[in-house]
Amino acid sequence: MKREISLLQATSINMIDMVGIGPFVMFSLVIRLVGSNLFLWAWVFGAVTALIDGMIWSELGAAYPLAGGSYNFLKEAYGKKGGPLMSFLFVWQTCLQSALVVASAAIGFSQYFNYLIPLTYWEEKALSGLLVIVITALLYRNIRTIGKMAVFLWAGVIIILLWIIISGFTHHRVAYSPLPEKGGAMFNWSFMLLLGHASVKTIYSFLGYYNVCHLGGEIRDPGKNIPRSIFISIVCIGVLYLAMNFSVVGVIPWQEAMHSKFAISLFMEKMYGTRTAQVATMLVLWIAFASLFAVVLGYSRVPYAAAADGNFFPWFARLHPRKDFPYVSLLFVGGLGFVCSLLLRLEDAINAILAMRILVQFVAQAIGVVLLRRRKGTEGLPFRMWLYPLPVILSISIWLFVWFSTGLAALLGLLLMGFGTVVFFVARDTWLAGAKKKIT
Incomplete structure (x- = not known):
């Protein structure tokens, strides 16, 4: 696989992955879950x-x-004994x-x-x-072309x-403050419980800041460009999300916005009329389309990386004979996504997405950084996190808080991890090896 994705293209892929339909369909839901003007703190938490x-x-x-991102991180962090299992569980989930x-x-x-x-x-489902079919067809090409398409969508x-943001600030009609009303308290158990449930939705809207890591084998100067693209993406999207929230509730009172499934379209309708709102809605759908493009692109590299390493079904390692992309892995992700849709x-x-990946991916990676530093030290690292080990401690604490907030879906994550462990020990020496021999 060739390193042909620039910093601009990597950042574009990250940002269009992050800004999908999430912030638009989650806007009113987050307000309903918090039930007060303090809803903005759920976005800050995300x-x-x-x-x-x-x-x-x-x-x-x-x-x-x-290629594969977390697959490689977990394999390296947990060594020869735990690495194969942890990396397999990541690909499994x-x-x-x-x-x-x-x-x-x-x-x-x-x-x-x-x-x-x-x-x-049924028309919605169709x-x-x-x-999903259209996105998969668009991605069925080499990475250089995809990088250019990503910048266009971005x-x-x-x-x-x-x-959206400029329109709201120039048509400001409603006073809004994210601070508690007089006599009210912010940091109490009731608010924290509501914040946890609402943050499941806002964090979902931020997911994708790491997508560049799944494409690590195709990034130019990765030691510099991977961290840069991650932080640029998070800061820019965080500012845009907060500004958008302020903008919308400055035109539509939050008490009204919480009951609308199409809050952004209603917001544009109040300012410019129905026709402009319809144009804005089509543009929101453009964003959703762009995000799905980046999502399928990034995830299609994960089964490929594991298979190329001999730790997953070998046919996923196949590259297109002329365009050098993992076409079997792409078709699998697109096909299963089609069925689930x-x-x-x-x-x-949304609840299942976070519940399934928090323990095996986010928490395990945070622990993995500690293991790698103890075993290999920090000399020669292209990037070292600031204020270590504070980010690790905070990350593990936050992810566990969010995992518990997913409710029953958290049990699904545990069951999936347990079943994957069984499959790994039963299959690694017989089934996967037999499949590999058959293919070769």
């Missing part, structure tokens, strides 16, 4: 979580810039949760499309499935968000 965890991803991504991520983006797209044309339940995303609800998919 940004802080991404920034802290981004330090871990940056250190690992710069040190091990290979990624094969399932990547389909959920793809499905959630496609379902969110079809739901928001209802503002333009009311759809029946649209979401068709979207430019559209930034223009749309700036239009037809079967699942949006909120269930």
